Amino acid sequence: MMMFINITMEIGAARRDIRIDSDQKILEGLSVLRQSGKLPMGANPDYFRSRLNQTLVSANKTFSEESIFDGDIITAI
Numbered sequence: 001m002m003m004f005i006n007i008t009m010e011i012g013a014a015r016r017d018i019r020i021d022s023d024q025k026i027l028e029g030l031s032v033l034r035q036s037g038k039l040p041m042g043a044n045p046d047y048f049r050s051r052l053n054q055t056l057v058s059a060n061k062t063f064s065e066e067s068i069f070d071g072d073i074i075t076a077i
Contacts, residue, residue: 005063008073014039020063027059045076
């Protein structure tokens with residue numbers, strides 16, 4: 001069953017609020033945002049930092065695997 005979450009992704013100066021399937025890999029979500037022009041093209045970060053959990057998050061795992069929930073802000077590092 002799909003479970004959607006609403007989060008904010010920050011990469012450099014770009015900041016986007018998105019609604020996304022929690023079982024999708026973070027890197028895949030980032031790719032979709034870039035292809036649709038919502039984030040600038042560039043290098044794909046391997047890690048993000050979750051503001052809610054204050055933890056390092058791998059872009060190669062799903063949002064649910066990394067315990068990313070509604071309202072979180074993940075920032076590329």
